[in-house]
Amino acid sequence: MDANKLNTVNGWKALHGGGLFGGKAKKSLVSWQSAKDKGVAKLHTLRQEEYEGRHYAIYAFSTKGELGDAEVKKLADAVAEMSLGDIRYQATGSPEFCSMHLFWHSERNNEQSERFNETSINLSDPERGVFVMIEAAGDQARLDAPFVAWGRNDDYLMTYTIPASAKL
Secondary structure (H helix, E strand, O other), X not given: OOHHHHHOHHHHXXXXXXXXXXXXXXXXXXXXXXXXXXXXXXXXXXXXXXXXXXXXXXXXXXOOOOOOHHHHHXXXXXXXXXXXXXXXXXXXXXOOOEEEOOOOOOHHHHHHHHHHHOOOOOOOEHHHOEEEEEEEEOOHHHHOOOEEEEEEEOXXXXXXXXXXXXXX
């Protein structure tokens, strides 16, 4: 996995596939380049579910080094308690490198944060660089993602899971 390839449109095309005029790749590249802090981190799969042909994965990653085994186990135990309904409600499935606010609570999204604080999902610890995210996909293979590209600007985080099939 060569993270430097994400500094080019062709790198993002490798993730998004071709597409007419490379629109998704160009948008993702602009977002990637605008991030004040960015990187590629190892993804830890905490839980996977399937409901009516839709697949869900809960991941954890760190923007400040590798997550230890004890931390991953603690997070996996916490998400094991989540209902499938909460997982489905909170899942993202963006086709681009984009903002992820679900676990990045700020004054800008307090209304949304109130809903998530009612559940057991508030597991991220931004101060320590630990983030938990839920992603949805129609294809189980898309959720086989060993890495995540992440970018941070002030009070929000952008993510894009990098599937094992990616040619980077």
